[in-house]
Amino acid sequence: MIAQFGQYLLAEKRYSPQTVKAYKTDLLQFVDFLGYTPDEFAPCEVTHVLVREWVVSLVKSGLAPCSVNRKIATLNSYFKYLKRAGVINKNPAAKVVHPKQPKRLPSFVSYEATERFAHSSADDFLSLRNLLIVELLYTSGIRSAELMGLKLEDVDCQCLTLRVLGKGKKERIIPIIPSTNSLLKCYISKREDFLNGLSAPYLILTAKGEQIYPKLVERVVKEMLKNAGVKGKRNPHILRHTFATHLLNNGADLLSIKEMLGHTSVGTTQIYMHNTLEKVKTSYMKAHPRANKNS
Known part of the structure; x- marks a missing residue:
């Protein structure tokens, strides 16, 4: 049933192949924890207690709460699918308690660093390609999977726009800077x-004229950001965070950023407001005449 579930996610939910692969990996890890092979696995025998024991083992192994919660969400989706199909009567993952996640502000790259990689020398095809990868991620805010899926016909250099196919196969048009x-x-x-x-x-x-793949994008971004002097995280998603944070810091409205990022809810986009608020608070504490006085 795991294979059928994967087909359901691809065909009906329209999830990306990378997302479906992650779901399958989570499910196979759960099956392995139970001591079964995929062929032996009987979903109807899974109980709430077994799911909870798996979650406890994940937490004890040191896995981050966000990763544990993603795996719980995978099980929840899988058992919901089986319940609708009449394979099971109850969803054993429905009432599993999720570990609390600490609220973390999105990391982002400084404007100065983005200027450094923007002025990288690029003369041949591959160096131009590498520069284009980081520039598109930063100046359009698209996801890594969306970047990989871009086709030549999606680019309109005359109108300065990109057509992007996002999560759930939702299409959006994004402006690009000159x-x-x-x-x-x-x-x-x-x-x-x-x-x-x-x-x-x-x-x-x-270099073989084929579609780029996740590891290549990660490697290019890591190298380009390292050369630009960026410390800490150097992954494709940090450029998406940087795109949103820089737009907010320079006066863009939240709804426009939501549309460009392809978020379904403005609540998802609001996390970037916290970075802006931190900047305002820092400026306030430096500038207000009473800020450094003891109460």
Whole structure:
């Protein structure tokens, strides 16, 4: 039933292949914890107690609360699917207590660092591709999976827009700034020379002319951010956080950022308000004449 569940997520829920793979991994880990092989696994024998024991083992292993909660959500979705299909009568994951997650502000890259990688030298196809990867992630705020899925036809250099297929196959149009548009034009020209008459549907390609993949994007971002002097986290998602934080800090409204990020709820976008608030509080404490006086 795990394979069928994966097909359901792809076809009906329209989840990305990466998300479906993560769901399957979580389920197989749970099955392994119970001591079964996937073929031996009988969902109808799973109880609330067994699910809770798995959660306790995950917490004791030191797994972060957010990761534990994601795995609980996977089980919940799976058993809901089985209940609707008439395979089980009750969802054993329905009332499992989720570990509390500490509220963490999204990390982001400084404006100065983004300027450093923006001015990286890029003359050949691959160096242009690498620069385009980080520039698109930062200047459009798209997800890594959305970047990988971009096709040549999704780029409109005349109107300065990108057509992006997001979560749940929802399409949105994102504006791009002139400097990114110029980089895109340059890259597309080099791309044509690189392909030498061959065709390829995807915008950003590997050295073999194929669609880029997650590890490549992660490696490129890590290297580019390291060269720009960025300390700490250097992953693709931090550029999405940076996009949202920089827009807010420079006066963009929350609803516009929500639309560009492809969030279904403005509540998801509001987390970036905290970074802006911290900046305001710091400025306030530095500037107010009574701020440093003892009460």
